[in-house]
Amino acid sequence: MKIGILGVGHIGKTLVRKLSTVGHDVKVANSRGPETIEADVLASGARAVTTPQAVEDVDVVILSIPLNRLPAIAPLITKLPAETVVMDTSNFYPQRDGTIDAIEAGQVESLWLAEQLGRPIAKAWNSIGSDSFAKKGTPVGSPGRIALPVAADRDRDRKAGMTLVEDTGFDAFDAGTLAESWRQQPGAPCYCTDLTREELPAALAAAERARLPKRRDLSFAAVMERVGDGGKNPDAEFGVRLNRALFM
Numbered sequence: 001m002k003i004g005i006l007g008v009g010h011i012g013k014t015l016v017r018k019l020s021t022v023g024h025d026v027k028v029a030n031s032r033g034p035e036t037i038e039a040d041v042l043a044s045g046a047r048a049v050t051t052p053q054a055v056e057d058v059d060v061v062i063l064s065i066p067l068n069r070l071p072a073i074a075p076l077i078t079k080l081p082a083e084t085v086v087m088d089t090s091n092f093y094p095q096r097d098g099t100i101d102a103i104e105a106g107q108v109e110s111l112w113l114a115e116q117l118g119r120p121i122a123k124a125w126n127s128i129g130s131d132s133f134a135k136k137g138t139p140v141g142s143p144g145r146i147a148l149p150v151a152a153d154r155d156r157d158r159k160a161g162m163t164l165v166e167d168t169g170f171d172a173f174d175a176g177t178l179a180e181s182w183r184q185q186p187g188a189p190c191y192c193t194d195l196t197r198e199e200l201p202a203a204l205a206a207a208e209r210a211r212l213p214k215r216r217d218l219s220f221a222a223v224m225e226r227v228g229d230g231g232k233n234p235d236a237e238f239g240v241r242l243n244r245a246l247f248m
């Protein structure tokens, strides 16, 4: 597939590496310009481009930027052809994103984003920590392979989304519509807990919506205490141990 990725941070750089390694035609952009993208991210053939170039003439656009920065790129995304698949990795953290009234009042994060972008999206890769994402992908059929939920309202988005999740080394699990995607938001049992295909359905079913924000904030506070900086991510061992204790 021809894929444009916006964001080359903790999650975006691993997406670029994995998807170009398996043979997809990948372009990537950040907010500061192509010359600021590290060469090693491009080692498997991905090209660094500007943000408008990244979304031009592609089958799939993947958004991997902080939620509060996404409305700024809405004009670029809104004008894409209807058949383009737009995937999003984002999560809402008020400590990073500030106040978003609709989400704090209970709107599902991906529905809020679809509204901002004026088009449907697929939500994927939001529920795995960056260290697990970089290190724990395995070939199809490997024992204990981690499974990731994919939520979407259109079949074409779900299908492309699930294919690409598999291509990054994880079992793709159809988690239903965007309206149900709160079950994979921060604080939910499947969020950054590295579950298998066998464990994931029960974890999605066990999510308790009203408890998610409090559990998300407890986890955020514990991570800050551990790594001491909002720009750093915890390692997989600590992140998974913490989130299993708090969310499951």
Ligand SMILES: NC(=O)c1ccc[n+]([C@@H]2O[C@H](COP(=O)([O-])OP(=O)(O)OC[C@H]3O[C@@H](n4cnc5c(N)ncnc54)[C@H](OP(=O)(O)O)[C@@H]3O)[C@@H](O)[C@H]2O)c1
Residues within 6 Å of the ligand: 006, 007, 008, 009, 010, 011, 012, 029, 030, 031, 032, 033, 051, 064, 065, 066, 067, 069, 072, 073, 089, 090, 091, 092, 125, 126, 127, 128, 129, 130, 131, 233
């Ligand atoms: N970190 C995790 O473990 C994790 C796990 C799952 C999901 N997520 C979610 O995935 C998203 C990305 O997280 P992250 O940790 O990878 O973030 P990050 O490390 O802070 O990287 C953010 C990236 O977005 C780029 N960006 C910001 N505004 C942009 C714009 N207008 N146009 C193009 N690029 C732009 C930044 O580019 P510049 O540096 O040039 O500004 C940077 O490359 C977030 O919503 C996060 O909640 C994160």
